[in-house]
Each structure stands twice: as C-alpha cells, then as structure tokens.
Amino acid sequence: MVLGSLGVKSSVLGVGLIVYLIYKTFEPASVPVTLALLVVLPGLLTAMVQNQFDNIFLAIAEVYGGYWTILVICVAGYRVSPVHPLATFPGPLQCKVSKLWVTYKATHGNLHKYVHELHAKYGDVAPTSSQYVMQTQLNRSCGTHRKAHNGSVSQLDGITDMSVYPKRRKPWNRGTSVAAVKGYEEFLVSVLRELISALEQRQGQAINLPAWMVYTAFDFMGEMSLSRQFNNVMAGSDTTGFIGAIEVGVNQLAWISHIPWCAPFMPLLGKMLGDSGSWRSVQKIGSEAVRARIEAGSGRRDLFHHLMDGDDLEDDKPAIETVASDGILAIIAGSDTAATALSHVFYFLLRDPKCMERLREEVQSVYPGATDTMLDFAKQADMPYLNACINEALRLNPPVLSGLQKQVIKATTIGSYFIPEGTVASAHHYSMHRDPRYFYPLPDQFWPERWLIQDTYTLPSGEVVTKDQLVHNKSVFVPFSIGMRSCPGKSIAMLEMRAVLCALVQKFEVTAAPGSSLEEWEGNMRDVFITFLGPLMVNVKARY
Numbered sequence: 001m002v003l004g005s006l007g008v009k010s011s012v013l014g015v016g017l018i019v020y021l022i023y024k025t026f027e028p029a030s031v032p033v034t035l036a037l038l039v040v041l042p043g044l045l046t047a048m049v050q051n052q053f054d055n056i057f058l059a060i061a062e063v064y065g066g067y068w069t070i071l072v073i074c075v076a077g078y079r080v081s082p083v084h085p086l087a088t089f090p091g092p093l094q095c096k097v098s099k100l101w102v103t104y105k106a107t108h109g110n111l112h113k114y115v116h117e118l119h120a121k122y123g124d125v126a127p128t129s130s131q132y133v134m135q136t137q138l139n140r141s142c143g144t145h146r147k148a149h150n151g152s153v154s155q156l157d158g159i160t161d162m163s164v165y166p167k168r169r170k171p172w173n174r175g176t177s178v179a180a181v182k183g184y185e186e187f188l189v190s191v192l193r194e195l196i197s198a199l200e201q202r203q204g205q206a207i208n209l210p211a212w213m214v215y216t217a218f219d220f221m222g223e224m225s226l227s228r229q230f231n232n233v234m235a236g237s238d239t240t241g242f243i244g245a246i247e248v249g250v251n252q253l254a255w256i257s258h259i260p261w262c263a264p265f266m267p268l269l270g271k272m273l274g275d276s277g278s279w280r281s282v283q284k285i286g287s288e289a290v291r292a293r294i295e296a297g298s299g300r301r302d303l304f305h306h307l308m309d310g311d312d313l314e315d316d317k318p319a320i321e322t323v324a325s326d327g328i329l330a331i332i333a334g335s336d337t338a339a340t341a342l343s344h345v346f347y348f349l350l351r352d353p354k355c356m357e358r359l360r361e362e363v364q365s366v367y368p369g370a371t372d373t374m375l376d377f378a379k380q381a382d383m384p385y386l387n388a389c390i391n392e393a394l395r396l397n398p399p400v401l402s403g404l405q406k407q408v409i410k411a412t413t414i415g416s417y418f419i420p421e422g423t424v425a426s427a428h429h430y431s432m433h434r435d436p437r438y439f440y441p442l443p444d445q446f447w448p449e450r451w452l453i454q455d456t457y458t459l460p461s462g463e464v465v466t467k468d469q470l471v472h473n474k475s476v477f478v479p480f481s482i483g484m485r486s487c488p489g490k491s492i493a494m495l496e497m498r499a500v501l502c503a504l505v506q507k508f509e510v511t512a513a514p515g516s517s518l519e520e521w522e523g524n525m526r527d528v529f530i531t532f533l534g535p536l537m538v539n540v541k542a543r544y
C-alpha cells in the first residue's frame, strides 16, 4: 500500500486551500465553525482516505499534518508576499508573519519598549503585525474610527458598530459633564479623609504606595459609579478581591486585544494561563454591586444615576443590563489608570525633591497652613505646577502605554504610506510622548516646567532656554486619547489626581523607604493592556 498517495495529497491540498480562502474571505471566529473547519473537516477527510494507509494513526498524522501545514503556509506566505496590501511597510519578519510575536511581547509586559524600539528603527509607521502602530498622524484621524474588537461587546468600550456607539456614549457624556462631576466631589472627600486617617496610622511603617493609590482609586470609583463602598482604604487591603481579579484577568485582555478571534476561547485560554475564573469574579462582584445599587434606588447622583437617566431626560430608557455593565466598566477603566498615574507622579517627585518642594510651596500658597484642601476643588484646576506635574507624569508614562487599537474605516495615507480600509492601527502613546520632535529638551526626563507658560526656562543643569527654543506640542499629548472614542472619565480622573496630590503633599512628608530602589522601579513597569507596577515602598510622616 502506498503511504500518502498522490490522490490523498491532492485532496488534502485542495481542501486546505479552499478552507484558507474561506478564512481569508469571511474570517470566521466562532467556536463551532472553528472546530468544524479545523478539526471535523480533516477528520472526515481522514475517514475517506484511511483505507489507503496501513493504519488509522498514519492516516490521521498525514491528513491532519498536511492540512494544517497547508493552512499555515498559505497564511504566512500571503502575509510576506508582495501582493499583501501592506507589503511596502518595513518591519521585522516575525511581525509580518503573525500577531503571535507582538502578543508574546504584550503578555510579557514589554510591548511599550518593543514598539518604542520599532519606531526608533522604522520611523513613524512601525508595523507590529498586520496591525500598524504609529505615531501622530493616524491618531488624529483615528479618533472617530471603530475600535478593533476587544472581546467585550456589552460594555461601551467593546462597541464596534458606529451606528450604535453615539447612543451608548450619550449617557456617559451626561455622567461626566461639569455639573455631574461636581456632584462626585462629596464621594472623593469621604475617600480622601479615610486615606489620610489610614496613612496617619501607618507612620513609621514602610507602605507600598501604588497599592494605596489603587485602594483609593477603587474606593472612589466604587462610590462614584455605583455608590458601593469597597472600604479598601479603611482596611488597607483588597477587601472584595475585585482588584486582584481584574489584575489577573487583564492578562487575557492582552491576548484578546491582539488576537480578537481567541475571545470565544477565553475560558480555555484563562485555564491555560493559570487563571481560574478571574473575569467571573469581576462580573460577580460587579453584578452584586449593581444589584445593591438598583435596590437602593436612584437617591444619589452617582454615575449610575446618569447612566440610567435618573433625571428622565430621554424618551427611550437604557436597558438595565447595559447600565449595569457600563457601571462596572467605570470601576475597571477608571481605577487602575488613575492609580498608576498617581503612583508615577509620586515616583518622579520622590526622585526629584526640588520638584516635590516646589509643588508643596504651591499647595501652601493656595491652602495656607492646615487649610482643608478638600473644601474647594475648583482651585486645583488653576494650580499651574500641580497640573504640570500630573501632565509630565502622564506624558512620560501614560497609563495606557501603547494606546488602544482602531480600525481604519476609510482608506487614508500617512506620508508615503497607503493605509487600506480595515487596517487595524494604534497610536503609540509612550513613543509619541517621548519624541524630541514634539517635546524638547529633555524628552525622556521629568521636567514639569515645560508645561508652564514663561519667557525663559531654567533646565535642571542650570542652562537657560527661551520659549522659542522649547518644543512643546500639546496636540501630541494624548494620555486619554482623542476624538469620539476618547476617555470619557478624563475630568473625573483629573479631579481625583489633583485632589489626592494636594491632600497628601500638604499633609505628609513622603520619602522613599530605606532599601527601596527608585532607580529600578520604573524599569520594572509592565505594559499589559494597562500598566502593572511593582512595589514602591515609602514612608509617610504627618507634617502637623
């Protein structure tokens, strides 16, 4: 008997090619279709040709091996071929062939550094796969475009259908309006008072600053969005497990954001990554908070109140499931991000005591002595150095380091590159913010002065530069992204960051704990969809 006769080989080749064309044209991603095309079909083929083999195992090996090899060769061959629409783009071969390489980088937390290197090597348009990561230009045109599918269809950030999106975004715009945000200040005050009291009790101990920023941000988001008291600050721990579950679950988002078709396989993927149900826990804790909020009624003007149209402004009420999932989204999207930014501001201030001192002087000038910083938050928006410190930290280490992906709806060009419709692209915030063409001098250094409006600037070295020598391109500063899909929580986050900084800088001397290595901390930051930070141990001492 001839092992793997010509007939068998051509059948496997023919079916493999047809299935490749199906994948290329329709991109099926559902579990049943994937199983049918990748497992059942070669199984049927094996059954048909098995009488040509000595035994069934040889038939399986030959048919399945041949079938999958053909698919891989077709996919990879097309991607590196000159007929691929993005063939003229320069870039590493492994990136052109598959998204697995960039996914590997993302899941290991190195994506921001890797893409930064790609930009240094290839320029503004740096491919990381059939997706392109680029700097300024696309970001502007990208703002209104659809997002690539991130696997969550029910929450605002997962909506790709732009005929649905504006309607879903409207309640968010209402809930983040100036008037609505003013109403959230009382929630912030109660969390901040708890934070001050908790830190007073921990004087003399080394505390992990990023953890405390996370407790603060979660407590505020819980109160602000769902009137839910997590009490993390009071307990000094992750009371519900919500924080931990989100941080574990984000690893899966790092996969899905680069390989969206693996979304239906999330439960399996989670198990492979050693995650036994973090998103289930997030949903469970979130749903429980939503249920409690619904039972309590809409007495409080929290974000949920606005999302569910508690003021009866719309004829068409939003579905409660939609409001529930967006309420949970606010906690997820708004907590880690703000906590990361705050940790970075403190980190830079700890590294540069002169900046810390200058900030304290400004706080003292606005709130003399022990004047309560929480009585009037409006003043904080007009404190130039405070805002400069926040912006400078957001510039150097934006919490969403690599930006989120968008899909080009209408073909466009960037420089000499043609970007076809449907290309997935993202603006790399980390690289853009450190580009000397946009921020100069000291693009990689924390220098808040660049945000102040002055005629001359004194650099840390003592050198003086005039405002004409300074390059400060604010249009490239996009930590919250820009356009229709930009972060709706920006004003809430800014309110929170200013308030936490003012309160802590006024009240405490914050110093690096003995033995804590400031130099290593920033290098250990990991870009896994959101930023993961290592411990930053500090001592706090009340100033009065």
Ligand code: HEM
Pocket (backbone or CB within 6 Å): 147, 156, 157, 158, 169, 329, 330, 331, 333, 334, 335, 337, 338, 341, 398, 399, 400, 403, 404, 479, 480, 481, 482, 484, 485, 486, 487, 488, 489, 490, 492, 493
């Ligand atoms: C320093 C803090 C924050 C940063 C740096 C940040 C950054 C971002 C970025 C870069 C995006 C992606 C926008 C895009 O797709 O282009 C985003 C989306 C989003 N953020 Fe924020 N964010 C912060 C705080 C918050 C807060 C406090 C909330 C909630 C109150 C929030 C809610 C959201 C939501 C719901 C989205 C999805 C918007 C959409 O897809 O339409 N964020 N954020």
